[in-house]
Amino acid sequence: MTNQSPRIAFIKARWHADIVDRAYDGFTDAATGLIPNAQIDPYDVPGAFEMPLLAKKLAQTGKYDAVVAAALVVDGGIYRHDFVAQAVVTGLMQAGLETGIPCFSVSLTPHNYQETDLHTAFFTEHFIKKGAEAAEAVRQVLVLESQLAELDQVSAA
Secondary structure, rough: OOOOOOOEEEEOOOOOOOHHHHHHHHHHHHHHHHHOOOEEEEEEOOHHHHHHHHHHHHHHHOOOOOEEEEOOOOOOOOHHHHHHHHHHHHHHHHHHHHHOOOEEEEEEEEOOOOHHHHHHHHHHHHHHHHHHHHHHHHHHHHHHHHHHHHHHHHOOO
């Protein structure tokens, strides 16, 4: 990586925060070994729908090498949660495309989530795993970004 001290924004939706925050835990734990010297700045938003706009604003600051966003979007029985989930993923992708800063999603949309001990335990563990996987994905993209920067320097010379 060109930037030996990358700065990463991590956005956390507050709906089901007890579960969603485990993605942050998994990310930071894995990043310690995968992305040494990374500065990870957490940000909270009310829900998943607010994540893409904040991701874009953070990316536009020029201070971040990557943005990660985590949420648990569940079927509340009133609206189609799949529409929210699709809007969030599309919004994060658009934020990355418009700013050139990679944006990652650790947003899960289970079809069957109930606030039982069994489901809570399952998704808590799953978010830890997904957070760690996101750290690996960020590492891989930062390495790729570094390689692309080196290609630009060679072609400019």
